Amino acid sequence: MWTPLHTKLQITLKQRNLLPQGYSILIAVSGGQDSLCLLKLLLDLQEKWHWKIGIGHCDHGWKYDGGIADHVESLAKKFAVSFYLKVANQLKETEAAARHWRYQSLIEIAQENDFTEIVTGHTQSDRTETFLYNLIRGSGTDGLSSLTWQRKLTSKINLVRPLLNISRPQTLAFCQQFNLPIWEDAANDNLKYSRNRIRQQLIPYLASEFNPKVENHLAQTAEVIRAEVDCLKMVAKDILEQAINEDKTKLNSLVLSSFHLALQRRVIRQFLQIIIKKNPNFEQIEALIQLIDAPQKSRTSSLPGNLSAEVQGDWIVMVNN
Numbered sequence: 001m002w003t004p005l006h007t008k009l010q011i012t013l014k015q016r017n018l019l020p021q022g023y024s025i026l027i028a029v030s031g032g033q034d035s036l037c038l039l040k041l042l043l044d045l046q047e048k049w050h051w052k053i054g055i056g057h058c059d060h061g062w063k064y065d066g067g068i069a070d071h072v073e074s075l076a077k078k079f080a081v082s083f084y085l086k087v088a089n090q091l092k093e094t095e096a097a098a099r100h101w102r103y104q105s106l107i108e109i110a111q112e113n114d115f116t117e118i119v120t121g122h123t124q125s126d127r128t129e130t131f132l133y134n135l136i137r138g139s140g141t142d143g144l145s146s147l148t149w150q151r152k153l154t155s156k157i158n159l160v161r162p163l164l165n166i167s168r169p170q171t172l173a174f175c176q177q178f179n180l181p182i183w184e185d186a187a188n189d190n191l192k193y194s195r196n197r198i199r200q201q202l203i204p205y206l207a208s209e210f211n212p213k214v215e216n217h218l219a220q221t222a223e224v225i226r227a228e229v230d231c232l233k234m235v236a237k238d239i240l241e242q243a244i245n246e247d248k249t250k251l252n253s254l255v256l257s258s259f260h261l262a263l264q265r266r267v268i269r270q271f272l273q274i275i276i277k278k279n280p281n282f283e284q285i286e287a288l289i290q291l292i293d294a295p296q297k298s299r300t301s302s303l304p305g306n307l308s309a310e311v312q313g314d315w316i317v318m319v320n321n
Contacts, residue, residue, distance in 0.1 A: 031183030
């Protein structure tokens with residue numbers, strides 16, 4: 001049976017050039033409604049797109065996870081799809097630890113079995129939750145738009161999220177229509193996790209008290225911000241190439257001073273990523289911003305790696321403390 005969601009996904013794949021024909025794709029299946037909806041949709045489209053499909057499942061090894069792996073494996077057998085399992089060993093029960101371990105496990109499965117695409121069932125609802133979660137934490141525009149349609153996990157493996165324009169109520173209705181056996185994960189009801197509180201308490205409150213379409217509107221805002229972030233990154237990269245010296249240890253303040261503050265921050269962010277090998281925080285970026293028009297010998301406080309930045313002539317120079 002062909003449904004509006006089949007049509008919507010087909011259009012999305014073509015318009016956004018996601019999962020081209022013949023690709024090898026590993027579908028991350030948790031057993032919940034979103035991943036089951038994703039699995040069914042992609043299997044139904046497989047004949048037209050000629051994909052090699054496998055199912056990857058990550059078992060956290062937590063006490064309330066018992067039985068999920070067997071449930072997902074039985075689905076794989078039912079649909080005649082290869083099944084791959086990773087089981088954690090004493091994984092810390094936090095959102096961040098679980099997310100990091102899942103992605104690393106899926107990458108391992110993909111590398112071991114020649115999959116180039118890891119596909120997850122993140123939805124428009126997840127995008128809204130991520131937007132609010134990162135907004136509350138004080139993230140910048142990168143964080144507010146962090147749930148993207150696709151991104152590279154390694155040089156050879158991509159992460160793809162083809163359901164970002166489909167809501168959680170829609171995936172539930174789809175599963176019910178096809179009698180797909182949804183596994184109700186007890187972890188989703190645990191309100192000690194911030195995302196669960198956002199999903200179960202904050203978004204319903206915003207919808208009832210402020211805007212019934214809050215989920216859709218925030219997801220649209222994240223999409224707009226994503227496009228603007230990508231544009232700013234490209235422009236900042238060009239400016240960085242103009243401002244940085246050959247050995248990539250200093251920036252020309254005269255070049256930077258001619259650009260808007262937003263672009264200055266982007267350039268310095270990219271520069272510090274080269275220097276300290278990780279994402280700088282807001283305070284570190286602002287410390288270098290202050291040096292663009294500062295007097296000679298002005299210096300920041302310490303940066304990671306026992307480094308400081310100092311004004312020397314027309315340059316902001318990285319120096320050892």
